[in-house]
Amino acid sequence: MIRLIMDTSNQYLMVALYQDDQCLEVKQEMGSKRQSENAIPYLASLLEKHHLELLDVEEMIITRGPGSYTGVRVAMTIAKTLSVVAPVKIKVVSSLAAYAGLQKCVSVIDARSQKVFVCVYDQGQAITSEQLMPIDDFSHFIENYPYYCVVGQSEVVHYPMTTVNLAQNMYDLSKMIEPVENVDALVPYYLKDVEAKKICL
Numbered sequence: 001m002i003r004l005i006m007d008t009s010n011q012y013l014m015v016a017l018y019q020d021d022q023c024l025e026v027k028q029e030m031g032s033k034r035q036s037e038n039a040i041p042y043l044a045s046l047l048e049k050h051h052l053e054l055l056d057v058e059e060m061i062i063t064r065g066p067g068s069y070t071g072v073r074v075a076m077t078i079a080k081t082l083s084v085v086a087p088v089k090i091k092v093v094s095s096l097a098a099y100a101g102l103q104k105c106v107s108v109i110d111a112r113s114q115k116v117f118v119c120v121y122d123q124g125q126a127i128t129s130e131q132l133m134p135i136d137d138f139s140h141f142i143e144n145y146p147y148y149c150v151v152g153q154s155e156v157v158h159y160p161m162t163t164v165n166l167a168q169n170m171y172d173l174s175k176m177i178e179p180v181e182n183v184d185a186l187v188p189y190y191l192k193d194v195e196a197k198k199i200c201l
Contacts, residue, residue, distance in 0.1 A: 001019070001020055001058045001059060002017065002018070002019055002052060002056050002057050002058050002059075003017070003018040003019075003057070003058070003059045003060070003061060003171070003174075004016070004017060004043070004057045004059070004060045004061070005017075005018065005060075005061045005062075005166075005167050005170050005171060005174075006039070006043070006060070006061070006062050006075040006078065006079075007062070007063045007075060007095070007098055007166050007170065008035040008036075008039055008063075008071045008072070008074035008075040009063040009064075009065055009066075009067030009068060009071045009072045009075070009095040009098075010067040010068060010071060010095055010109055010110075010153070011030055011031075011110075011153060012028055012029065012030060012031065012164075012166060013027075013028070013029055013030075013031040013034070013035045013038055013039060013042065014026065014027065014028040014029075014166045014167060015027045015028075015039065015042045015043050015046055016028075016046075016166075016167035016171075017046050017047070017050060017052070018167075018171060023167060023168070023171075024046075024050050025046055025049065025050065026165075026167045027042050027045075027046065028165075028166060028167065035070075035071050035074050036070060036071075036074050039074050039075065039078065040078070043078070054082065054086070055085070055086050057082065057086065057088055058087075058088060058089065059088060059089040059090075059091065059174075059179070060078075060079045060082060060083075060088055060089070060090050060091070061090075061091045061092075061093065061170050061171065061174045062075040062076055062078075062079050062090070062091075062092055062093075063075065063092070063093055063094065063095040063098050063170070064076070064092045064093070064094060064095065064186075064188060064189045065094075065095050065188045065189040065190055065191070066094075066095055066096065066109060066111070066117045066130065066132075066189060066190060066191035066192070067095045067109060067117075069188075069190065072095070072188040072189075072190075073188055076186065076187075076188055079183070079186075080183055080184070080186060083183040089179035090179055090180045090183050090186070091174045091177055091178075091179050091180065092177075092180055092186065093170055093173045093174065093177065094119070094126075094130065094189070095109060095117075096108075096109060096117060096118075096119040096121075096130055096152065097119070097121060097124070097126065097169075097173055098166050098169050098170050098173070099151045099152035099164055099166070099169070100119075100121035100124075100151055100152075100169070101124070101164075101165075101168070101169030101172055101173065102123050102124050102169075102172055102173075103121065103149065103151065104121070104122045104123070104147070104148055104149070105120075105121055105148050105149045105150065105151045106118065106119075106120050106121075106141075106142060106145055106148050106149070106150050106151070107119050107120075107121060107151050107152045108138070108150060108151070108152040108153055108154055108156060108157055108159075109152050109153050110153045110156045111132055111191075111192065114134060114135050114136070115132055115133065115134055115135060116132070116133060116134075116135055116138060116153075116156055116157060117130060117131070117132055117191055118130070118131055118132075118133055118138065118141065119131070120145055120148065124172065124173050124176055130191055131191070132191050132192060135156065135157060138157040139157075142157075149162075150162075151164065152164070
């Protein structure tokens with residue numbers, strides 16, 4: 001099976017190709033400002049290099065957010081477009097989970113405006129809800145998880161910056177989930193919108 005894995009939701013632009021359980025190649029770079037213009041050229045380059053066509057892709061794995069409003073939509077739009085022209089399976093993982101993979105960790109994403117998106121994971125399972133919190137509250141929150149590492153955009157909460165293999169993390173997580181049944185109904189998950197609705201209710 002040919003799998004295409006893509007994350008454009010936050011600080012990285014990541015495009016990867018897997019054949020069965022083997023990673024053919026990964027392109028991962030910091031590029032939150034240029035994801036929309038580079039995603040398709042990077043994808044085309046990978047396919048050409050490995051003598052594949054887009055219609056050869058049988059499964060695509062993407063992130064759904066939380067993250068950049070524009071960034072989340074880039075990979076999702078490509079996935080939805082591909083699903084129209086080919087019988088491809090689409091699997092979707094949380095952007096926070098993509099940083100976590102199968103680790104026992106607290107995953108953090110910069111939400112701007114002195115806030116962060118946070119979720120706690122163990123073996124690919126979320127053990128808290130995804131939440132939006134002020135950066136200043138994180139030091140108190142992390143006290144509840146003394147044996148958990150901090151991953152993702154950890155420098156935002158004053159932890160050492162960590163490296164991440166998004167492609168492998170997303171591939172591992174994809175084995176635990178089912179394909180999206182209605183791709184047309186697939187929409188980005190903007191946690192800020194969810195929190196705003198809670199405040200208004």
